[in-house]
Amino acid sequence: MNITVKLNGIAQTIAVEPSDLLIDVIRDRLGVKSPKYGCGKGDCGACTVLLDGDVVRSCLVLAVEADGREITTVEALSMEGPNDVQRELIRNNAFQCGFCAPGVTLAAEELLRRNADPTEEEIREAVAGNLCRCTGYQQIVEAVRTAARSRRKKAGRKRRPRSGRKGVKS
Ligand code: FES
Numbered sequence: 581m582n583i584t585v586k587l588n589g590i591a592q593t594i595a596v597e598p599s600d601l602l603i604d605v606i607r608d609r610l611g612v613k614s615p616k617y618g619c620g621k622g623d624c625g626a627c628t629v630l631l632d633g634d635v636v637r638s639c640l641v642l643a644v645e646a647d648g649r650e651i652t653t654v655e656a657l658s659m660e661g662p663n664d665v666q667r668e669l670i671r672n673n674a675f676q677c678g679f680c681a682p683g684v685t686l687a688a689e690e691l692l693r694r695n696a697d698p699t700e701e702e703i704r705e706a707v708a709g710n711l712c713r714c715t716g717y718q719q720i721v722e723a724v725r726t727a728a729r730s731r732r733k734k735a736g737r738k739r740r741p742r743s744g745r746k747g748v749k750s
């Protein structure tokens with residue numbers, strides 16, 4: 581059967597088998613390689629993508645379930661260079677081998693989209709499903725906190741009303 585998905589903003593129609601997994605279709609058929617095949621059982625988070633904005637394990641999702649939906653991989657965050665979360669992860673040397681990086685980054689991005697000011701506990705909880713064998717998560721947490729802070733600052737600047745003209749009382 582044919583399915584149509586919007587992958588990183590681009591609509592794609594592709595023929596799939598009912599048993600095809602989303603991760604295989606994304607990587608092998610659509611050529612986007614950032615979701616990694618780790619455990620294949622939903623345990624490691626290496627295959628994380630956003631499906632209609634929600635974190636999912638693409639090794640547990642059938643491609644047919646994604647029909648008509650929007651898939652986001654980490655490539656979408658860096659269309660115009662690394663985004664703020666990615667920049668902070670790099671600046672904090674948050675990764676070593678990088679195998680977990682796409683999944684961790686998407687989990688952090690999803691967290692900040694729904695929670696602009698997460699606590700350390702909330703950050704740890706958001707990335708807990710993304711297993712990292714190389715680090716102790718501390719730099720990841722620091723990076724996400726800093727990205728959240730700078731995103732709030734930026735949003736505050738955008739929201740701040742223009743000050744009145746000098747000498748005009750409001
Ligand atoms: S490969 Fe999907 S959770 Fe491990």
Ligand code: FES
Pocket residue numbers: 674675676677678679680681711712713714715
């Ligand atoms: S940096 Fe190697 S698994 Fe996370």
